[in-house]
Amino acid sequence: MTIQRFETGPRMSQVVVHGNTVYLAGVVAGRAAGKSVTEQTQDILAIIDGHLAKAGTDKSKLLSATIYITDMKTFPEMNAVWDGWVSAGNTPARATVEAKLAAPQYNVEIMVVAAK
Template identity: 95%
Template sequence: MTIQRFEVGPRMSQVVVHGNTVYLAGVVAGKAAGKSVTEQTQDVLAIIDGHLATAGTDKTKLLSATIYITDMKTFPEMNAAWDGWISAGNTPARATVEAKLAAPQYNVEIMVIAAK
């Protein structure tokens, strides 16, 4: 079975397709500084839409999602953006974890797996 990689870098690939499964690396907001958790989440979800399209799929085929937020107090704010984006009836298995992220301007990072 072939493996396709998109946005390949020296450390990681942003998108990996193996068979009919699409794996995304963690996605953070493009310009996170000064943005609220809602704005960062919306930005991340738009980027995820683009990555899924590149791989030939979309959010209706999500299998799982792992969401990292820097402060669990912002959970409702992140969820409001997520709820406005997710496809009703096609919700993935999901976990949300409070964690330190790679740089202080990032408040949200989301990683998903989808079917093709």
């Protein structure tokens, strides 16, 4: 079975396709500094849409999602954006974790796995 990799760098690939499964690396907002959790989540989900399309799938085929936020107090704010984006009736298995992220400007990071 072949493995396809997109946006591959020396440390990681943004998208890996193995068989009919698509794995995305954790996605953070572009130019996150000064953006609210709402804005960062909107940006991240748009990036995820693009990565999924590149791999030949979409959010209706999400299998799982892991969401990292720096402060659980912002959970409702992030969820409001997520709930408006996720495909109704096709919601993935999901976990949300409070965690310190790679750089202080990031408040949200989302990683998903999808079927093709």
